[in-house]
Amino acid sequence: MTSMTTALPRPADPPRSGAWGDRVGELLVVGGATPILFLFSWLLRSSVPLDAAELAVGFTMFHAAHVINDPHFSVTYLLFYKDARARAFGARWSPAQRLRYLVVGFVAPVLLGAWAVAALVTRSAFTMGLLIQLMFLLVGWHYVKQGFGVFTVLAARRGVRFSPRERLAVLAHCFAGWAYAWASPADPGRELEEKGVVYTSIAHPPGLERITQIVFFATTLPLVLMLVRKWRREGRLPLVAPLTGLLCSIWAWSIYSGVDPLVRYMIPALHSVQYLYFVHLLKGNEAREREGPPWFERSARVRLGILAVSALGLGWLLFHGAPAALDGALVPRGTIPTSGTLGPTPYFAAIYAFVNIHHYLMDTVIWRRDNPETRYLQAPALPEERPAS
Template identity: 65%
Template sequence: MTSATVTLLGAADASRPLGWRARLIEFLLVGGATLVLFPLAWLLRNTVGLDPAELAVGFLTFHAATVINDPHFAVTYLLFYKDARRRALGGDLAPAQRARYIAAGLLVPLALLAWAGAALATGSARIMGWMIQLMFFLVGWHYVKQGFGILTVLSARRGHRFSPTERRAILAHCFAAWAYAWASPADPGREVSEKGVIYTSIAHPPGLELATGIAFGVSAIALLWALGRRWRAERRPPPIEPLAGFFITVWLWTVYSSLDRLMVYMIPALHSVQYLYFVWLLRRNEAREAEGPPTFGKPTAQRLAVLAASAVALGWLLLRGVPAFLDGALMMRASGREAIAGLGETPYLAAIYVFVNIHHYFMDSVIWRRDNPDTRYLLHSL
């Protein structure tokens, strides 16, 4: 979810007040479960020891990814390429949004395909390593933008809108967090491995870590000041659950994600659940509208079931089935093994995994903008 989503929230909020049970469930889905999992991770580690706990959590999250993480990537393709021709070439959208659809839907995947193809053709871990590092660089951008969207959309559903000054303070904190998360910890450049590819990381000098850390701290103070000023003026705070979800996303998932080794395995799943909640919210409200006149479409439950099954199936194909088939076929050919020996035993898994991640970030930045008419469903009544 992108920062531009909030601008659509000038429309009247038609949602009904949430009951406490619904608010609790929503809070857990958009990040609150993190606060439950931290003590559970500590308890597990202290009960069985770090190594067995890490093995168990790693095993669980690896297999749970089939129905959580992988569908979260796949559903982006289903949302983005639905009526893609009309969106990119028709007159329904503003010219800038049509250009974004063309860039994210055609130019970005072609560039990534050429990049990954060059690495595979030459067996270059260095070329693939640069692509992997782009993925890690952009993931912080993706996380903080989603955190911003969570805060602004859920706040608007509760009747609270942020002023331009508050918006700027929130965005500044998001981007400062992204910079600090990427620059920290300091790294002189070392050999690391990702999906079997061994490459040398980009150096992060201590000075960069210090500078971005200061910017992060200053932005936090500015944000708290902006929110506090509004609180003093209106005698009521911003909605607590969206604000907590925002800080969990930015602080615990992005900046301080390594606080607990077991939580490192869980954060991608928590992020995916947060994303899938908003996909559900969007498509459920759209389906409910389509049930009535004049279209009288399929029942909401049927539409959502088809979307969920399609996301699970496509996610398995993209990140499990196709990479396993290609890597297996390649390993059976001696010439193929020699050609890309520098990329390890699962080069296609590495290439497809990185491709899908980066492409997901760009598609996501288009889907959730106010220029996309579908985003109006985020504010529909529960």
Template identity: 65%
Template sequence: MTSATVTLLGAAEVSRPPAWRARLVEFLLVGGATLALFPLAWLLRRAVGLDPAELAVGFLTFHAASLINDPHFAVTYLLFYKDARRRALGGELAPVQRARYIAAGLLVPLALFAWAIAALATGSARTLGFMIQLMFFLVGWHYVKQGFGILTVLSARRGYRFSPTERRAVLAHCFAGWAYAWASPADPGREVAEKGVVYTSLAHPPGLELATGIAFGASALALLWVLARRWRAERRLPPLEPLAGFLITVWLWTVYSSLDRLMVYMIPALHSVQYLYFVWLLKRNEAREAEGPPSFGKPTALRLGVLAASAVALGWIVFRGAPAFLDTALVLGASAGETTAGLGETPYFAAIYVFVNIHHYFMDSVIWRRDNPDTRYLLHTS
């Protein structure tokens, strides 16, 4: 068999659609489950009323976070800091990518740590409130960029590639959605509480909401135009699963995330499942390659099992064990009159939660770049 034949067979394998069951599972994992959960949430609310339904969903998602949301944050640390020194200081990566590793792996956490310590040491809810607002500002960026990855990578696995113009249109829609989600609704600046921390929110004037809304609508029309042009030229559209995952991420998880009060509790878990699916693709294909010759490494199932267990354990330590210990020892055990007014009874939980979220966004933006050679495993379809 010639190398040209192998290449042609490989291309055919990439373009061959998987079994319908696998495609259905992928559709649900990358966001399609949202479409089923909306009517279920409506039925639950209709059956028992809003307050009991909200209590039940909140209880379920809080405890499910130990197996879904928290490991999704923890596994980012396991991926990012594996061989981090070699990646940041060695010659394997381009200088720009090495600089990104140093920034996300060292400079960002140092800055966040100093920020959080300053807020806790001074008992300043205002200082920690600014950190919380930075988290809320960046979370939309994180969501839409993940949606962009879902669309482009899973489409490439089906043999569908976006042109530079199409990529720019997709990214414009992502960033316009992020901007509109942050600016909406208009906010004159009000007192709010998050994780027990009481602070005054930054003002979002109505003009900003209007401008970003117009930009979001225009970007949607631009995206529709480039896809229609592709259809006219080739009679092809992006595959259903990644396209649906992308649109659900931008529209239902980012821009209109408050459409249903019960779904507000479920969207972070759905986002985490979407993320963990990509981690599974990456590490499964990497493990399969290492399992064969010449390495003959550990079985794929064992590698994935160890990674999953490590992520669950680290997630529990970061979000449950460590904050509970610190808040119990340093806040609840402190005498009255300590400088924690406005920070609530769990300021360490709030600080750690915000720190990990923001750091996760920056690490994620480095791990999943095309510059990272490990991302080649995402395109393996075997």
């Protein structure tokens, strides 16, 4: 998620019930479950040996990825390529947004695909390793930008808007967090393995880690001052859930993601749940609107069910069916990962990196305010969450 809609019309307010439960549920799915999981991890590590706890949590999260992580990637394709012809060449989107759509939707996948194919054809672990490292570089950018989108959208749903200068203070903290997360820890250039590919990482010195750390902590003060001034100027700021989503995305899931040996297995799922919640808001509000005139389309429950099943199926194909079939048919059995080799699952590595990077890029189009469909995110929050007049 990259931004929020500020001036577009909003759909009619859906019926609300269980206000307290809705607020708590939203808080948990956008990041509020993270401190609870830290407590759970501590209790589990106090009860059983660490190896057994890691095995149990790692096994659980590996299988949970089928219904959480994988659909979070695949649903992006379903959102992005819907009505592709109209989006690319119609008049509904602005020229800049149409150009962005064409570049991300058609140019970028061709370039990424050519990169992956070149690595596979030449059996170059170095070339594939560069693609994988690009994925790891951009994943931090993706996490903090999603955190920024969560913050601004949830704040807007509560009636809180931010000026360009205030948004800049938030974005500075986000991008500084991304830089610090990537630079930490310092890396002299190590031999790493990812999905069977053994490659040497690009070195970054300790000085870079220290500089990015200083910059990151320096951006904390303007962020805090901005929020304090806004609170004094505007009164009550109902920002518990928005700030939770922002700070978890930057601090807990990006910079200090390795602080707990068990929670680190859960971070991709926490990020994915946060993402899927906003997909639910977007498509749920749209589906409820299109139940009535002038469309009279199928019920919102059916439409969301079809989307969920489609995302599950496509996720399985992208991360399990297609890679397993290609690696099984084209890679000799018994291949062992060694230094500078692609290992036994090079097609899995290629598809995994391709989908991740393309997912990050597609999000820059789907969640921009230029996309008229983001108005469906702006259905007002609960009355209790809105600021007083």
